[in-house]
Amino acid sequence: xxxxxxxxxxxxxxxxxxxxxxxxxxxxxxxxxxxxxxxxxxxxxxxxxxxxxxxxxxxxxxxxxxxxxxxxxxxxxxxxxxxxxxxxxxxxxxxxxxxxxxxxxxxxxxxxxxxxxxxxxxxxxxxxxxxxxxxxxxxxxxxxxxxxxxxxxxxxxxxxxxxxxxxxxxxxxxxxxxxxxxxxxxxxxxxxxxxxxxxxxxxxxxxxxxxxxxxxxxxxxxxxxxxxxxxxxxxxxxxxxxxxxxxxxxxxxxxxxxxxxxxxxxxxxxxxxxxxxxxxxxxxxxxxxxxxxxxx
Amino acid sequence: xxxxxxxxxxxxxxxxxxxxxxxxxxxxxxxxxxxxxxxxxxxxxxxxxxxxxxxxxxxxxxxxxxxxxxxxxxxxxxxxxxxxxxxxxxxxxxxxxxxxxxxxxxxxxxxxxxxxxxxxxxxxxxxxxxxxxxxxxxxxxxxxxxxxxxxxxxxxxxxxxxxxxxxxxxxxxxxxxxxxxxxxxxxxxxxxxxxxxxxxxxxxxxxxxxxxxxxxxxxxxxxxxxxxxxxxxxxxxxxxxxxxxxxxxxxxxxxxxxxxxxxxxxxxxxxxxxxxxxxxxxxxxxxxxxxxxxxxxxxxxxxxxxxxxxxxxxxxxxxxxxxxxxxxxxxxxxxxxxxxxxxxxxxxxxxxxxxxxxxxxxxxxxxxxxxxxxxxxxxxxxxxxxxxxxxxxxxxxxxxxxxxxxxxxxxxxxxxxxxxxxxxxxx
Numbered sequence: 087x088x089x090x091x092x093x094x095x096x097x098x099x100x101x102x103x104x105x106x107x108x109x110x111x112x113x114x115x116x117x118x119x120x121x122x123x124x125x126x127x128x129x130x131x132x133x134x135x136x137x138x139x140x141x142x143x144x145x146x147x148x149x150x151x152x153x154x155x156x157x158x159x160x161x162x163x164x165x166x167x168x169x170x171x172x173x174x175x176x177x178x179x180x181x182x183x184x185x186x187x188x189x190x191x192x193x194x195x196x197x198x199x200x201x202x203x204x205x206x207x208x209x210x211x212x213x214x215x216x217x218x219x220x221x222x223x224x225x226x227x228x229x230x231x232x233x234x235x236x237x238x239x240x241x242x243x244x245x246x247x248x249x250x251x252x253x254x255x256x257x258x259x260x261x262x263x264x265x266x267x268x269x270x271x272x273x274x275x276x277x278x279x280x281x282x283x284x285x286x287x288x289x290x291x292x293x294x295x296x297x298x299x300x301x302x303x304x305x306x307x308x309x310x311x312x313x314x315x316x317x318x319x320x321x322x323x324x325x326x327x328x329x330x331x332x333x334x335x336x337x338x339x340x341x342x343x344x345x346x347x348x349x350x351x352x353x354x355x356x357x358x359x360x361x362x363x364x365x366x367x368x369x370x371x372x373x374x375x376x377x378x379x380x381x382x
Numbered sequence: 383x384x385x386x387x388x389x390x391x392x393x394x395x396x397x398x399x400x401x402x403x404x405x406x407x408x409x410x411x412x413x414x415x416x417x418x419x420x421x422x423x424x425x426x427x428x429x430x431x432x433x434x435x436x437x438x439x440x441x442x443x444x445x446x447x448x449x450x451x452x453x454x455x456x457x458x459x460x461x462x463x464x465x466x467x468x469x470x471x472x473x474x475x476x477x478x479x480x481x482x483x484x485x486x487x488x489x490x491x492x493x494x495x496x497x498x499x500x501x502x503x504x505x506x507x508x509x510x511x512x513x514x515x516x517x518x519x520x521x522x523x524x525x526x527x528x529x530x531x532x533x534x535x536x537x538x539x540x541x542x543x544x545x546x547x548x549x550x551x552x553x554x555x556x557x558x559x560x561x562x563x564x565x566x567x568x569x570x571x572x573x574x575x576x577x578x579x580x581x582x583x584x585x586x587x588x589x590x591x592x593x594x595x596x597x598x599x600x601x602x603x604x605x606x607x608x609x610x611x612x613x614x615x616x617x618x619x620x621x622x623x624x625x626x627x628x629x630x631x632x633x634x635x636x637x638x639x640x641x642x643x644x645x646x647x648x649x650x651x652x653x654x655x656x657x658x659x660x661x662x663x664x665x666x667x668x669x670x671x672x673x674x675x676x677x678x679x680x681x682x683x684x685x686x687x688x689x690x691x692x693x694x695x696x697x698x699x700x701x702x703x704x705x706x707x708x709x710x711x712x713x714x715x716x717x718x719x720x721x722x723x724x725x726x727x728x729x730x731x732x733x734x735x736x737x738x739x740x741x742x743x744x745x746x747x748x749x750x751x752x753x754x755x756x757x758x759x760x761x762x763x764x765x766x767x768x769x770x771x772x773x774x775x776x777x778x779x780x781x782x783x784x785x786x787x788x789x790x791x792x793x794x795x796x797x798x799x800x801x802x803x804x805x806x807x808x809x
Contacts, residue, residue, distance in 0.1 A: 136699055137471035138408070139492030159778070219642050243583075243639045245786075329584030329640045334786040335778065349462055350587065351771040352487040 121365075127358040134354060150359035160360060163331075163338040164367070166249055170339070171317050171371075173253035178313045179306060182261055186268030187298055200269075204262035211259070215326040218255055242328050245336040252323045252337055260316065264309050271305030272298065307379040311372045318368045321345065340364045409699065413499060417703040418448040419710065424460065424479035424693065425453045428662070428727040433478060435722070436714055447706040454479060461487075461770075468493030468698065475701035476711060480527055480694045482518060483588070483763045483770060488696065489526045490767070495697045496524035500708045510715060512734035517606070517762040518694065528715060529732040531723060532692040533657025534756040535596040537676075540575075541669040543652040547574035556653075556673045558680040559626045566635035569652045578635040580651035583785045587774040591763070592655045594780055596675045596689040597623045599761040604687040607776070608764040608806050615776075616799035622678045624791045628784045638785055657691050658728045658753035672752050683755075690760040692732060724750075730757040768805035775801045 096103060128150050135141045154160045189199055206214060221227050222241040229236035241247045275298065283293045299306075320339040324331040331338030340360050348357025423433035430453060437451045454477070457463035461484040467473040468491045480488075488494050497503040504525065508515045511529045518529045541551040547568045555561035566578030581593040598607065602619040614620070630636040637651075646654035647667050654660070655675075664670055674686035695714070701707050713719065720731035721740055728750055730736055737744055737754045744751045763769065776798045783794035 134465065134469040134491055136468050136473075136492040139699075141492070216642070223642065224637070224639050240639060243786075329582075330586050332583075332585050332781070333638070334782045334788055335585070346774060347771075349465070350459075351768070351774065352465070352490065353771070 124358040124361050127355050128362050130355060132355040132358070133352055146355075150355050151363070154356050154359045154363065159335060159338065160340070160343055162335055163340045163343045164363075166337060167318060167320055167339045169249050170253045170256075170320060171314060173250055174257050174317050175310060175313045177253070177257045178260060178264055179309055181257065182264035182309065183268050183299075183302065183306070185261070186265045186272055187294060189265065190269060190272045200265075203265050206259045207262035209259075211322045212326065214255070214259060215323070218251075218327060222251055239333070243333045245333055248328050248333060248337040252320070252327060255323055255327065256317065256320070260313070264313070267305050267309055267312075268302055271302040275301035303379065307376055310375045310379060314371055314375065315368055318364060318371075412702050413495070413704050415703045416447055416706045416709075418450070419475040419701060419703050419706050420450045420452070421476040421478065421707075421710070422454045422464075422474045423451055426659075426727070429478070429723075429729075432723050432726040435726075436719055440710055440713055444706075447703070447709075449706075449710055464488065464493075464696075465491070468700070471700050473698035473700040475698060475703065475707035476714075477696050477698065478530070478693075478714070480696035482527065482690075482692055482694055482765065483773065485518075485527050485694075485696065486520070486765060486767050486769045488698075489520055493699055494526040495699050495701070495704060496520075496526055497528060497697060497708070497711075498524045500705075503708070506712060510734070511732045514732055514734075514760075514762075518765060520765055521767070527694040527696050528711060529692060529762075530694045530715060531720075531727075531729045531731050532690040532757055532760060533659055533729055534753055534760050535592065535655055535657055535675065535689045535691055536753065536756055537579075537653055537673045538646065538656045538660055538664070538668075538670050539653045539673065540646065540649065541671050543569065543574040543649060544671075547572040547652070551671060554671070554673065556676055559622070559676055559678050561680070562626075562676040563629060563633070563635070566630065567633070570635055575649055575652040577637050577645065577651040579630070579653040579655070580637050580641055580645040581655055582640055583631075583636070583638050583781070584640050585777055585781055587770055587777050590773060590777050590780060591689050591691065593627055594623055594776070594784075595761075595763075596655065597626065597677075599687040599689055600675045600677045600681070602687075603685075604759065604761055606761055606764045608766050608772070608802055611766070611803075611806050613799035613802040613806070616796050620795055620799075621791060624780065624784050624795055626676075626678070627780075628787070628791055631785050632787060658730060658750055661728055661749050661753075674756065685759075686756075687759045687761055688756055690732075690762045692760075692762060730754060732757075764806070766806040767808040772802045772805045775805075 092100075129145060129147065130143045131146050131149075132143050133141070185203065189196060189203075192199065219226070219242075222229075224240040224243075226240075229240060237244050237247055241251050279297045279301065280293055283289070283297050288296055319341050321341040324337045324339050324342050325345075328337040331342050341364070344357040344360045344364075347360070348354040421433075421437070423430050433451050437449045440447075440449050454460045455463050457466075460477075460479050461481055464473065464477055464480070464484070465487065468488060473493060485494065497507060507518075507525045507528055511518075515525070515529055518525060518527055520526050537556060539554060539556070544551050544554055547565075549555070549565060549568055555565050569575055569578045582589050595607065598615060598620055599605065601623055602614065602617075605614045605619070607613060607615050627636070631638060637645075641648075641650055643650075645651040646656075647664060660670075674681075674683045675688055677686065695711055697704065697707050697711060715731070717733075717739065720733060721743065723729065723731055724740055724743055728747075730753060733739060736757055737751070740754075744754055763773070766772070779789075779794040779798035783789045783791045
C-alpha cells in the first residue's frame with residue numbers, strides 16, 4: 087500500500103512538526119541565518135551601516151580571505167589557538183576522566199567534591215580572572231612561592247608562558263562540565279565488565295585502562311569535540327587575563343582578532359572571513375577526532 | 383499557492399523598497415522636526431550629575447520638546463555600543479561622549495548628521511572653539527561632531543614619594559628626557575616606589591594616547607600623527623619619543639605588566655599620566671604636584687603641547703526630531719552650561735579663552751589653572767579614515783619594540799607609519 091503524499095512530507099504525526107517548529111525557527115534565526123550571512127559578508131566589501139543609508143557592497147571574491155591569510159597577526163592567532171588546543175584538549179580529557187572515575191568511586195564527600203569541581207564552570211570568567219591575576223601576576227602568590235624559580239618575565243607577560251597559563255585556566259574552569267559528562271558515562275558501564283575483569287585479575291589501573299577507558303569512548307568523543315569547539319572560540323581570557331592578547335600578541339586568538347577587526351575597526355567583512363576559516367578548521371579537526379576516537 | 387507566494391513576496395519587497403526610498407524624505411523632514419528626544423550621557427558620575435541638571439533646565443523651559451537622558455548602555459566600550467545602535471537604527475539623538483577617533487567610522491556608517499546642515503551650524507562650532515575646531519573637521523570639510531570638552535594630559539607626581547627619593551617636590555627635574563630618566567632612577571633605586579610611572583602596557587588601540595601621543599605632541603611642537611594624509615611620526619621626533627619610553631621599560635622604571643588597580647593611588651608608581659579629572663579622584667589620597675610632559679631637550683611649560691583626551695557631542699541620524707537635538711546641543715554647550723560642566727566635573731570645555739571666560743572659577747580653584755593653560759596647547763587624534771585600525775597598528779608596533787623589545791624601534795615605527803599611510807588614504 088502506498089503512503090499518501092501528505093504523510094510522506096509531513097510524517098505520520100504532523101502535529102510533531104508543530105511542536106518542533108519553535109526550536110527549528112530558533113536554530114534558523116540564531117545559528118543558520120548568521121552563519122549564512124557571515125559567509126556572504128566574507129565574499130563582499132561589507133561594513134555595518136545605518137538603516138536606509140545607500141551602501142555599495144560589491145562582490146570581492148576571495149579578496150577578504152587573501153587579506154586575512156596574508157595578515158601575520160591572523161596567522162599568529164591561529165598558531166596561538168593551536169598551541170592552546172594542544173594543551174587544553176588532552177589535559178581536559180585526562181583530568182576530567184580521572185577525576186570522574188575518582189568521584190564515581192568515592193564514598194565520602196562525593197557531593198561536596200562534585201560541587202567543588204562544578205563551581206568554576208558556573209562562575210563568571212571576570213571573577214575567576216581576578217583570582218588568577220592574583221595568583222600569576224609578577225608579585226602574585228605563585229611567584230611568591232616559587233621565589234627565585236619564578237619565570238622572568240612573569241607568567242602573563244612571558245611570550246612562552248602566557249598561552250599555557252590561559253590553557254590551564256580554561257581547563258580548570260571547564261572541568262566541571264566534562265566531569266559531569268564522564269560521570270554519566272561511567273554509570274552506564276555494566277558492573278559485570280568489572281567483575282569479569284577481576285576474574286581475569288585485572289583490577290585497579292588495568293581495569294581502568296581495559297574497561298573504563300573503552301567504556302566511556304563515546305563520551306570521550308563528545309568531550310574532545312566540545313573542548314575543541316569551545317577552545318577554538320577563545321576570547322575572554324586573552325581579553326582579560328593577558329590584557330588584549332599580550333604580551334606582544336603571544337596570546338591573541340582568532341576570535342579576539344575578529345573582535346578587533348569586526349567590532350572595533352569596522353571591518354566585519356575580513357572578520358567574517360576569519361570566522362569562516364575558523365569554522366572550517368574546527369569542523370576538520372572535529373571530523374579527524376571523531377574518526378580517530380571512534381575506531382575499534 | 384505558488385502565485386500567492388510570489389504576490390506576497392513582491393508586496394514585501396515593494397514595501398521594503400518604498401521604505402528604503404523614503405529614507406531621503408524622512409531625513410529631510412527629521413532635520414527640521416521638533417519634539418521629544420533621547421540623549422546618552424557617559425557613565426562618569428560627575429558628568430551624569432551635570433547632564434541631568436542640564437536636561438532638567440531644558441525640560442522646564444521646553445515642555446513640548448522633552449529630553450530623556452540616560453547613561454550609555456553597558457558594553458565593552460561606548461564606541462561599540464554606539465556603533466551597534468547606529469546599525470540597529472536606534473541610536474539616540476545626541477551622545478555626550480562621542481570619541482573623536484570613532485567619528486570617521488560612525489560617519490562612514492551614515493550614523494552622524496553634519497552640523498553644518500543646520501542654520502549657522504559651522505559658524506556656531508567655529509565661534510565656540512576657535513582654531514581648535516579645525517582638528518575636528520572631517521575630510522569632506524564638515525563637522526560631524528562638536529568639540530565639547532577635553533582633559534589635557536599632564537604628569538602627576540606624588541610629593542611624598544618624591545621626598546622619600548630625595549627629589550625636589552616643588553619643581554622636580556622632569557623637563558627633559560635625561561631629567562625624567564634620572565628622576566625615575568632615583569625613585570626606583572631609593573625604593574620609594576616599585577615603578578617611576580606606569581602607563582598601561584596593554585594592547586588596546588587607545589593606550590598610545592597616554593604614553594606615545596602626548597610626548598609626540600610635545601616633541602613635535604603640536605603635530606598630529608597624520609597630517610595631509612601622511613604619517614608624520616616616522617621622524618626624529620617620533621623616534622626620540624619611542625626610544626625614551628623604550629629606555630623607561632628596559633631599565634625597569636615602567637612595568638611591562640599591567641597593574642590590576644590604580645598604581646598611582648596605591649603608591650606602586652610615583653607618577654601618572656592624567657587629565658584634570660585626577661584632581662577630584664586623588665583629593666585626600668595623594669599629595670600631588672603637576673608638570674607638563676617631558677621633551678627631549680626641555681621646553682618652557684608655556685610651549686609644551688599635549689594630547690586633548692577630548693570627548694565630543696555627536697548628533698545621530700536615527701534622530702526623528704533633529705532640530706530639537708541641535709537646539710539642545712547649543713544649549714548644552716552655551717557659556718553658562720560649559721561653566722556648570724567645568725564646575726561639576728573639572729573637565730575643560732573646548733572654548734576660546736577658557737581661562738578668561740571662567741576666570742572666577744580658576745581663581746577659586748587654582749589647581750585647575752595649570753590644566754586650563756595646557757588646554758590651549760593640545761593636539762587631537764587625526765580625523766582620517768580607518769582611524770581605529772591605524773591606532774591599533776601603532777599600538778602593536780609600539781608594544782613589540784618599545785615595551786617588549788622584540789623589534790628595533792626604527793623598523794617598528796617605519797612599519798606603523800607605512801601602514802598608517804595606506805589606511806589613511808582610505809584603502
